[in-house]
Amino acid sequence: xxLEPHGPTTYIFRDGPxxxxxxxxxxxxxxxxxxxxxxxxxxxxxxxxxxxxxxTYCRVGKSLYRLNVKKDKGEGDEYxxxxxxxxxxxxxxxxxxxxxxxxxxxxxxxxxxGAGNGLGGLLGCVGAGIGSMSExxxxxxxxxxxxxxxxDDDDDILPTHEKDNSAPLPPLLxxxxxxxxxxxxxxxxxxxxxxxxxxxPSKLELAPFDFRSRxxxxxxxxxxxxxxxxxxxxxxxVKHLSRTxxxxxxxNRYAAGESxxxxx
Numbered sequence: 682x683x684l685e686p687h688g689p690t691t692y693i694f695r696d697g698p699x700x701x702x703x704x705x706x707x708x709x710x711x712x713x714x715x716x717x718x719x720x721x722x723x724x725x726x727x728x729x730x731x732x733x734x735x736x737t738y739c740r741v742g743k744s745l746y747r748l749n750v751k752k753d754k755g756e757g758d759e760y761x762x763x764x765x766x767x768x769x770x771x772x773x774x775x776x777x778x779x780x781x782x783x784x785x786x787x788x789x790x791x792x793x794x795g796a797g798n799g800l801g802g803l804l805g806c807v808g809a810g811i812g813s814m815s816e817x818x819x820x821x822x823x824x825x826x827x828x829x830x831x832x833d834d835d836d837d838i839l840p841t842h843e844k845d846n847s848a849p850l851p852p853l854l855x856x857x858x859x860x861x862x863x864x865x866x867x868x869x870x871x872x873x874x875x876x877x878x879x880x881x882p883s884k885l886e887l888a889p890f891d892f893r894s895r896x897x898x899x900x901x902x903x904x905x906x907x908x909x910x911x912x913x914x915x916x917x918x919v920k921h922l923s924r925t926x927x928x929x930x931x932x933n934r935y936a937a938g939e940s941x942x943x944x945x
Contacts, residue, residue, distance in 0.1 A: 772911035773801030781808025789905030810849035
């Protein structure tokens with residue numbers, strides 16, 4: 682499994698032979714017929730849509746999820762620098778791919794600080810769920826996905842299963858808490874993404890929380906894993922962030938005897 686850059690804001694988590702086979706079968710191409718594939722090889726590809734925007738496909742294990750990555754620059758412009766939104770998408774996808782590569786990390790109660798719209802945590806937990814599947818279960822999920830493919834341009838994460846099927850999650854994940862500052866726009870975006878992701882509502886919680894504020898007593902030693910993406914803070918914010926992590930993180934009962942999780 683490899684993490685590869687493709688363009689300014691896209692990453693692919695590629696499962697070698699499976700992705701190559703899917704590309705050879707033509708199953709990694711145009712889903713709804715309204716765009717043109719730019720890259721037919723195994724791995725990431727962009728679909729050019731009639732309005733000039735790109736739709737980017739990222740394969741996580743055996744399942745396909747779609748991200749609509751918006752860019753404001755013109756067709757021929759160089760992308761020398763990311764703007765804040767592009768960097769946030771990059772960081773969220775990179776976080777998701779890391780969790781997909783290390784599914785054993787995703788256990789117990791998981792908190793994402795500065796979650797924004799929740800993309801990194803949501804897609805990461807789904808990727809970890811796929812990564813936790815046996816080969817037989819993953820193959821069955823991929824076959825079901827092909828049979829029940831759906832198309833919905835409003836989804837930021839497009840499940841290609843029927844809506845009443847829950848997204849795969851790691852078996853030991855109890856709850857994912859997506860938190861950010863009390864911002865109505867952010868919370869609404871996160872809520873829409875949660876609704877479109879097929880992650881079971883019983884596993885999700887949206888929690889308006891600013892780590893710069895006073896820490897509530899019920900957060901002490903509450904979380905088994907704390908996630909963050911694009912958290913490029915300076916002093917004194919980084920002090921508050923460190924305090925929040927130290928206060929909220931449980932002693933890691935999973936690490937004993939499993940020190941190889943995440944590569945060492």
